[in-house]
Amino acid sequence: MAIRHGELRQPEMTLTQKIWQINWSMWLLLGLCVAIGIAMQYSAANGSWDPWAKKQFVIYSVAAVSILVLAVIDIRIVLRYAYVAYGFSFLMLVGVEIYGAMAGGAERWLPVFGLFNFQPSELMKFTLILALARYFHKLSYEDVGRLSYLVVPSLLVAAPMVLILRQPDLGTAVVMAGGGVCMFILAGVRWWKFALVGIAGIAASPFIWGMMHPYQKQRVMVLFDPESDPLGKGYHILQSKIAMGAGGISGRGFTKGSQSHLNFLPEKQTDFIFTMLAEEFGLLGCIGLMALYLVLMAYGFGIALRARSQFGRLLAMGCIVAFSFYVFINIAMVMGVIPVVGLPLPLVSHGGSALLAVMFGFGLIMNVFVHRDVRIGRQGDSQS
Amino acid sequence: MNPEKTRTKVFSRRAALFMGGQCLVMGGLGGRLYYLQVVESERYATLAEENRINFRLIAPPRGFITDRNGDYLAINVQNYRVVLVREQAKNAGGVQAVLEKLAKLIDINEHTMARVLRETESRRAFVPITVAENLSWQEVSRIGVNQPDLPGVSIDVGQTRHYPYSEHMAHVVGYVGAVSEAEQNGDPLLDLPGFRIGKNGIEKHYDLALRGSSGTSKVEVNALGRVIREIDRQEGQPGREVKLTLDMRLQDFAGARLRDEKAASAVVMDVHSGDVLALVSVPSYDPNAFSEGIGAAEWQTLVKNPYGPLTNKAIAGQYSPGSTFKMAVALAAMENGIQPDHTVFCPGHVELGDRRFHCWKRHGHGSMDMHSAIEQSCDVWFYDVARRVGVDRIAAVCNRLGLGETTGIELLGERGGLIPTRAWKREKRGQPWHMGETLVVGIGQGFVLSTPLQLAVMTARLVNGGKAVTPRLAYPLDGFDKNGQPVVNDLQNEDMPPGETLAEAAEAVASGGPSPTRNAPDFQTLGFRQDHLKSLLDAMNAVVNSDRGTARKSALRYADYAMGGKTGTSQVRRISQAERDAGIRSGEDIAWRLRDHALFVGYAPVHAPRYAVSVVVEHAEGGSRAAAPIARDLLEEVLRLQGYVTADGVGVKTGGAG
Structure with missing residues (x-):
């Protein structure tokens, strides 16, 4: 570390101080969300810890400890290694591409020491935000206004997106693009530029439609009339809506949902876990979980506002926005508001990669909170 | 303004915008959730139940x-x-x-x-x-x-x-x-x-x-x-x-008794209740093959069999009744004022116009009255009587005896036979009736057709005191009518007691029961005079039990019981229905198929008629030779089974007819 003591206006925090500064209530909220998820996975397995709940708990335990470590690492180190993290994730995405080609098909995951399958695209969402936060941190408001400074961050967003779309994983790509655009907005890119890109995007949409996979097109089509083909394309949405509606206000009881337990509901432990919650705990259960999510978002917002460095602000708000994209897309999907894109519900759905990635994101937010008063220079050093 | 502060301000403003947006989206999703889980809840709950519940x-x-x-x-x-x-x-x-x-x-x-x-x-x-x-x-x-x-x-x-x-x-x-x-x-x-x-x-x-x-x-x-x-x-x-009213032991016996015939059928029925105790048609087929699913080859074999195993000849085989029809003609004669002592000389034939009608006995029977004409089956007496009575009056009596229409038995494919009238011929053939045809009808030939079941019913009606008995195969079933259809209000008879014995029947008579059979359907009288019926029964008794009777060799071998009856031998003018169904005319069969049918109708015991029988053996020539012995065996067996004779054979005669 090349930080010299004498140059700091404020004294460095000791580890004990940092631990005291950790946002424990946020950490507990995360644990509560994961606990709900584990309970639903227990129910999805017809009242069994296997095969999902137990595994999820193990991964959570690792993640919960890891983010505490992440939270106390000096934010300047986080800043310094932002591009490294981005590059690492990107290489893993390339690795997926190569591995997929070798395995003879499109793959989304990498086998990690044979322990579990890791999806680099999940991590990429947050390392992208990390990289963008670092990039925009060094730009002044005037710099942000110049088009030439937007080339690099645009490439940072586009490069992983191309790889993810090739997988193809529309849901993750959308979340990533959304997260990237939000970072641009938060960094202060002028509104008219977005309007311009938006118009260009609409103009290009026929081309995009043409490039989409048939199954992706189908999912968009079904959105408009899901009940027209109850056993075909609309099956997932219809069954999900039936399950939610059948849940009513107070639900049918823990492990009592017929739609989920008789397998009418597809992917109930992952993408459609919110539906299962809706069936078994009803409107009250859903509102409860959504309230938890909203509290987490508000926390993130508060932390972002409270942070003194642009890096911290952008990082915390970026992670929260990416998180909220996750939440909204998944919930809207299972309610039949948007097409089925195949995106898990963060913290609740079964899946190691997604849980680790989201926990990583919150680790970053907690890191920002711990280091909220640390001022960081344009180049990453401390600054008066 | 400090550029750093501008950056912070822009960030805060835009972050607040996001936070607001997040709240809005969350609210929108909450609203959607409310719609699904509260407003539409009932509909979806029903759908979930429909998913879950199946009825098998x-x-x-x-x-x-x-x-x-x-x-x-x-x-x-x-x-x-x-x-x-x-x-x-x-x-x-x-x-x-x-x-x-x-x-x-x-x-x-x-x-x-x-x-x-x-x-x-x-x-x-x-x-x-x-x-x-x-x-x-x-x-x-x-x-x-x-x-x-x-x-x-x-x-x-x-x-x-x-x-x-x-x-x-x-x-x-x-x-x-x-x-x-x-x-x-x-x-x-x-x-x-x-x-x-x-x-x-x-x-x-x-x-x-x-x-x-x-x-x-x-x-x-x-x-x-x-x-x-x-x-x-x-x-x-x-x-x-x-x-069923059927007695399987008798049915089994009858099936075995007829097994050696190429094509034959027999019916045994209770003359009072109409209960059919046996109804047999040979050749037959194995119904188990059908219930297990019959193969195409097996089916073809059955269909192509010239003896028609799939046809129930007892109800669907239509034969000229021949001489078994003579009781009906005689009864028609008596109904129309011709006394039983009406005498006709039989020289072996009669002349009508330029046609000559033969008696089966070439040199004639000599002087015949009704009794001897039935006993010896003299055709000339019946030619004479038929000519006097006329075909329409004969037909009227035949219809009362159950001929010419289906009996309504609970089986598929029953045929009605044919009793011709002048009107019928005019309508169906567009030709006037000839007197010669009346003569032929008088001996049960010509247009006349009947099924073995109809002949049994006719016999039963003659010997039961002139009651309009109809045959039945099944006891009334609570809640279902005779056509097998469910009924709403059912006036149910008690089930017939199984295997009613003579002793029980005698008891029933002693206690003043209306008929020897308890709970039997009460049939209406046909309005024949009892003395007419009595004289017919006497004649039928003589057919079997007098020295000159045509069936004298087939008298029952029981001491205390005798049967009465009438033989019949019907000329095969045209192919019988059963054969026509079979549809094959191989050279070997032609000779067989041109032979006469052998028929016999009978009843027993003569002193208190209880069972009627009819037997038709296709192309077996003489009724007395081929059909009467079968009828005798069936009546002997039914009397034995129903307890008229003891099981160890007491009362069984060893000699021939008395």
Whole structure:
């Protein structure tokens, strides 16, 4: 570390101080969300810890400890290694591409020491935000206004997106693009530029439609009339809506949902876990979980506002926005508001990669909170 | 302004915008959730139940059919079949491997193998596929022993209709078969795979009663349709047991007695109640082949058989009654003022215009009155009487005796025979009636056609005191009418007591019962004079029991009981209906088919008539030679079975007619 003591206006925090500064209530909220998820996975397995709940708990335990470590690492180190993290994730995405080609098909995951399958695209969402936060941190408001400074961050967003779309994983790509655009907005890119890109995007949409996979097109089509083909394309949405509606206000009881337990509901432990919650705990259960999510978002917002460095602000708000994209897309999907894109519900759905990635994101937010008063220079050093 | 502060301000403003947006989206999703879970909740709850709950039909067991003594004529037997479940076979190398192992234990041909493979692939993994049916017990145990090596293979027990008396019962009981498309009437029971309904005979007539009503099983199923558990079960109504008036022992005896004939039929009935105790038609077929599913080759063999095994000749064979018709003519004569002592000289023929009508006895019978004309079956006496009475009056009496129309017995395919009239000929043939035709009708030839059952009914009506008895095969069934249709209000007779003995009958008479048979239907009188009927009975008695009677060689060999009757030999002017159905004219058969039919109608005992019999043996020539001995054996057997003679043969005569 090349930080010299004498140059700091404020004294460095000791580890004990940092631990005291950790946002424990946020950490507990995360644990509560994961606990709900584990309970639903227990129910999805017809009242069994296997095969999902137990595994999820193990991964959570690792993640919960890891983010505490992440939270106390000096934010300047986080800043310094932002591009490294981005590059690492990107290489893993390339690795997926190569591995997929070798395995003879499109793959989304990498086998990690044979322990579990890791999806680099999940991590990429947050390392992208990390990289963008670092990039925009060094730009002044005037710099942000110049088009030439937007080339690099645009490439940072586009490069992983191309790889993810090739997988193809529309849901993750959308979340990533959304997260990237939000970072641009938060960094202060002028509104008219977005309007311009938006118009260009609409103009290009026929081309995009043409490039989409048939199954992706189908999912968009079904959105408009899901009940027209109850056993075909609309099956997932219809069954999900039936399950939610059948849940009513107070639900049918823990492990009592017929739609989920008789397998009418597809992917109930992952993408459609919110539906299962809706069936078994009803409107009250859903509102409860959504309230938890909203509290987490508000926390993130508060932390972002409270942070003194642009890096911290952008990082915390970026992670929260990416998180909220996750939440909204998944919930809207299972309610039949948007097409089925195949995106898990963060913290609740079964899946190691997604849980680790989201926990990583919150680790970053907690890191920002711990280091909220640390001022960081344009180049990453401390600054008066 | 400090650029750093501008950056912070822009960030804060935009972050706040995001936070607001997040709240809005969350609120919107909450609203959507409210709509789904509160507003639309009921609709979706119903849909969820529809997903979850399935109703399955439970096929009711088909009712048994018994004879009058409770002997089972149609039962359900367990049918062992071996089934295979794909998802279980998967662990042992797949369906193919398991089938190959199974083929070493039981006979599975390649065709079956391919079918099973195809079916296991197209059906869901947990659906059992039938590999083989009707397994023998040896095969079942062989599979049972090897079960550990045959994952997914199990023995399933189904029910198949079985007819223990096979071909002796076929024409009465009929058989069951798979539901054809035309028979689908919306009853979901009929859609059940493997469901069988009555196709012929009593099985068809009382199909609704025998069928019962289906139960339902309310089950919870998962998305793949696999049954998770049974929630509720509504047992159906098992099929009703139908009790026939038939005496299986007699039926069996009759079947065996007629077995040597090429084509013949016989009916034995109770003259008071109309109960049919035996109704036999040979050749017959094995109804079990139908209920197990008959093969094309087997079917073709039956259809092409020139003796018509599929035709029930007792109800569908129409024959000229020949001399058995003479009682009806004689009764018509008496009804129309010709006394029994009316005498005609028989020189062996009569002349009418330029035609000569022969008596069967070439040199004539000499002087004949009614009694001797029936006794010796003189044709000339009947030519004379028929000419005097006229065909229409003869027809009127015949109709009262049950000829010329179906008897309404509970069997499919009964034919009505034909009693010609002038009007009939004018209408159907467009020709006037000739007197010569009347003469021919007088001896039961010409246009006259009747079924063996009609002849039995005619005989019964003559000997029961002139009551309009109709035949029945089944006792009244509570809740169903004679046509086998369910009725709302049923005035039910008590079931006929099985195997009523003479002692019981005598008791009933002593206690002032209306007829020797308790609970028998009360038939209306036909309005014949008793003295006329008496003189006919005397004549029929003489046919068998006088020295000159045509059936004197066929008298009962019992000391205390005798039978009366009338022989008949009908010329085959045209091919009989039964043959026409058979439809084959090989050279060898022509000679046989041109021979006369042998007929006999009779009753016993003569002093208190109780049973009527009719026998027709196709192309067997003389009624006295071919038909009367069969009738005698049947009446002897029914008297023995019904307790008129003791079981150890007391009262059995050794000599001929007295």
